Amino acid sequence: MALQESKLGVVNNKLCAQLWGGDDVGWMSVSANGRSGGVITMWDNNKGKLVSSFQGQGYLGVILQWGVNEDVCVIVNVYAPCVLQAKKALWVDLLVARRFHVAEHFCILGDFNSVRSPEERKGVSVGLENSEDTRIFNVFVDNIGLVD
DSSP: OEEEOOOOSOOOHHHHHHHHTSSOEEEEEEOOBTTBOOEEEEEETTTEEEEEEEEETTEEEEEEEETTTTEEEEEEEEEOOSSHHHHHHHHHHHHHHHHHSOOSEEEEEEEOSOOSSGGGSSSOOTTGGGOHHHHHHHHHHHHHTOOO
């Protein structure tokens, strides 16, 4: 399970067990910055064991040994900033992480605070099809090999 914008400064075993519905939960988190941000990534400890983790501005990655075969699985939980320059830095970090952390299974999920087309945005969509944010986000999605 991946949660974005938890708005929590402190995450603990009790909270994660309550959210998960049991004690067999592994978890990692990045604290919120003031009243914004924060991510929590949780997994079933009976199916996967934490090998390591990595993080940067707007993301948390966990590397797990998963399943009976103990396949290496990388899960990156994203809560992107709203400012374009910060998003660009995040996208570069994720491209580097994807190339650095080689795994049988690689999943990036979360809130990218960007849209691929005007139809994805409710309300304001005029001019989005030509926006720098949309164009660069589409290039990022294609380069990293994400499936939308």
